[in-house]
Every structure is written in C-alpha cells, then in structure tokens.
Amino acid sequence: MGKKLFSPGEIVEESGQYPVVGPRGGDKGYEVAAVKGEPFPSLPEKGWGFDAPRLTQPSESNSSTAIVEYTPPELPNHRPIVAGNLALVPSETLPGGRPILVGTRQVISFENLPQHRPVFQSELNIVAMHGNRPVISLDSSLTPSASLPGNRPIAENSSSPSGTLMGYLD
Known part of the structure; x- marks a missing residue:
C-alpha cells in the first residue's frame, strides 16, 4: 500500500507515471503521466494524491548496458492507449x-x-x-x-x- 507523497497543483520534480492513491494511501488502480516542471493535475476526489512514480526495472542482458523495461498496469474500463x-x-x-x-x-x-x-x-x-x-x-x-x-x-x-x-x- 502506497503513501500519498504529492498533491494536485504541486510542481512535478521528475517526469513519470504516478499512481493515484486515496487519503489513506490505497492505490486507486490508475496512473497519471506527469511532466517535470508542470503542476500535478486535479483529481476527482478530495484527499486523493499521487504516490512515488513507478520506476522502470533495469534488466541485465549480455552486454554491460542495462535495458529499461516498463509494463504499465491494465487501464480501468479497458481504455485503449493510442500508439504513435x-x-x-x-x-x-x-x-x-x-x-x-x-x-x-x-x-x-x-x-x-x-x-x-x-x-x-x-x-x-x-x-x-x-x-x-x-x-x-x-x-x-x-x-x-x-x-x-x-x-x-x-x-x-x-x-x-x-x-x-x-x-x-x-
């Protein structure tokens, strides 16, 4: 269970996918993409906030360079993501x-x-x-x-x- 770290309107310090959490830190099941330097967007309920961004997990390959892999969680209501x-x-x-x-x-x-x-x-x-x-x-x-x-x-x-x-x- 995550803890609320960021509130709507605060300035984003690091771009990434931020999970939305409730007042007690419970994950609400979706994430918001936030861009560094922009304010966090408003949320539908009072007391909701944003948890720490889900960081990508490096996986070692045969080379010395780590490959970054990120698999976003399934979107609520099976909403599509536009590729491009x-x-x-x-x-x-x-x-x-x-x-x-x-x-x-x-x-x-x-x-x-x-x-x-x-x-x-x-x-x-x-x-x-x-x-x-x-x-x-x-x-x-x-x-x-x-x-x-x-x-x-x-x-x-x-x-x-x-x-x-x-x-x-x-």
Whole structure:
C-alpha cells in the first residue's frame, strides 16, 4: 500500500507515471503521466494524491548496458492507449495550463465552451450557442414537430414514402 507523497497543483520534480492513491494511501488502480516542471493535475476526489512514480526495472542482458523495461498496469474500463509519436502543445499557451495533443485540427475558439475547452474548426455550420452547447444547421429538412409524438422533430427519410409511419419509439 502506497503513501500519498504529492498533491494536485504541486510542481512535478521528475517526469513519470504516478499512481493515484486515496487519503489513506490505497492505490486507486490508475496512473497519471506527469511532466517535470508542470503542476500535478486535479483529481476527482478530495484527499486523493499521487504516490512515488513507478520506476522502470533495469534488466541485465549480455552486454554491460542495462535495458529499461516498463509494463504499465491494465487501464480501468479497458481504455485503449493510442500508439504513435504524440506531441503536446506547450501548456503555457493554453487556458489553465492544460496540455493537449498536437493534431491536424485547427482550434478556432477557447471561449464558447465550459472550462475553456477548445472548439475545433469543422464543416459543421454552428448557428447558435444555447446553454454552452452548439446548435448546428443541417442540410436535411425536418418533419413538423407538431405532427410527431412528444413534438420531436425528425429528418425526412428519402428512402421511403413520406406518409409511411413504421412505428413509435416510445
């Protein structure tokens, strides 16, 4: 059982994979990658922190050089890890110092969504923001909502006659 050594917001002294631990030091089953010089990220529960980084174990081979091997523990909920050469946008340029992966999508705004999440440029035509959610204009025409159960609008179906009702979802 580990002991809490680092708290969210503290500056990371050594880059590595830090196990998340509870207030009494119990391992929570996942790790967070932290970069030297950056603050530790916030955690979902009060009192949680970070244990010492899991160090790689050197294994001796036939040469005098040690090979470093690291096998990360299985991720919770079987989440995938993306392989490849990933790069981070410098966190000083982002709101709240949050690092994001460099990608091919162009960010057009940080101001429209809650917690300054980036809005990416796309082919979608955003006509309004309602409750911090984008309202998108679609090319398809809608069947009038008053004629549908629960006044829910639906897009017309071009593959079947417009007067054919297949059934209700509710």
